[in-house]
Amino acid sequence: MNFSTQEPVLVACAADNFFSMSLAVTAFSTFKNLDPQRQLILFILDGGISSTNKKKLLQTLNSNRVDVRWIKPTKDQIKTTLLTCQTSNHPISAYYRLLLPTIIPPQFKKVIYLDSDVVVEGDLAELWDQDLKGQALLAVQDPVHEYIAAAKYFSPLQLEDRGITPEQKYLNSGVLVINLEEWRRQGIANQVLKFIGQHPDLPFPDQDAINIILAGQWSELDPRWNQMHAVHTYKSYQDSPYDESLYKDLIHHPSIIHYTSRPKPWGNNCTHPQADRYFKYLDQTAWSGWRNNVITYNTTLIRRGIRRIKTTTLKLFNRLLPTKLPT
DSSP states (O other), X not given: OOOTTSOOEEEEEEEOGGGHHHHHXXXXXXXXXXXXXXXXXXXXXXXXXOHHHHHHHHHHTOSTTEEEEEEOOOHHHHHHHHHHXXXXXSOGGGGGGGGHHXXXXXXXXXXXXXXXXXXXXXXXXXXXXXXXXXXXXXXXXXXXXXBGGGOGGGGGGOGGGGTOOTTSBOEEXXXXXXXXXXXXXXXXXXXXXXXXXXXXXOSSHHHHHHHHHTTTSXXXXXXXXXXXXXXXXXXXXXXXXXXXXXXXXXXXXXXXXXXXXXXXXXXXXXXXXXXXXXXXXXXXXXXXXXXXXXXXXXXXXXXHHHHHHHHHHHHHHHHTSOOOOOO
C-alpha cells in the first residue's frame, strides 16, 4: 500500500522495562484503530526496555503501516533530567516527554504523546488532523483539579506574578498533541525543567510545571480523548462537570481510556470498570494470555523496588555534584 498521499500520524511514548507490556497495549490499540489509509510513526523513548521485550514489541507491531523508531536519551540528557527531578518518586522515563522537541528530528512539526497506561479506542488520525492554531498544546482538562486555583499546593508560588488567574484550566498531561515548532521556538522544555528544579516538591512535577509554564497557551480537547478514572466516580452526570450527553459518551464511548487510578489493570485487584478493554488488546500482542498472579505480582514489585533504589541512589549521588539548571 502506498501511503505517500496521506500524512503519517506521529505518536511518541516513553517507558522503562516495567511498563513495556502496557506500552505494547497502548501501541497496538493505537495501530488497530488507526485509519487503514494512514501510516503510524511510533517514537519509543527507551528508558531501559530489555532486548527480549523490544523483540516482543516489534513482533506486536509487525506491519508495513508501522514505523517504530527507538530513541535512547543520551547520558547527558538523562543526567540533566535527573538533576532537575531529584526528589521525585516518578520513574525518570516519565520525564522523557520533555525531551521530545530536541530528540525528534526537526522536520517533524508536531507529535501526539501518550502515556503508557492508556488504551486507544478511537482513530488517532482524527486527533492528529486537529488544528493547533498556533497553540503550544492540545490537551484534556483534568476533571479532578479542573482549574489551577483548585490545586491548593500552588498557593505559595504567587502565580499572580506570572499573570496566571484562578479561572485558568488545569490539563492532564497523559494525552498531548505537542506543537514541536512552538516548543522549540520558546524553549518550553527547558522552562519546564527549570521550574521543576526550583519547585521539587510538586506532587505531579512535570504535569504541574507544564500547567504553570503553558497557562493560557493550550487549547482544550474533547474529554473523550482522555477518559480519566474520575468519570467513573460520579453517581450521575449531575455530579460531574459534563452535560448528560457528553457524560454518557465519555463513559461508554471514550476515544482513549487512561488508567489514572491504582491498581492498574495489570496490577493486583484492579477494580477499574473498563479493565477488560486492556486485556482485549493485550491478548492481541506478543504478551497474549498474560494474567497477573501472586508470584508474578510480587516478582514485579521486587524488580520495581530495585529500580527505584538504583534511581534514588543515582539522584543522591548527582545531588552531591555541582548542578546547573537549564537556562
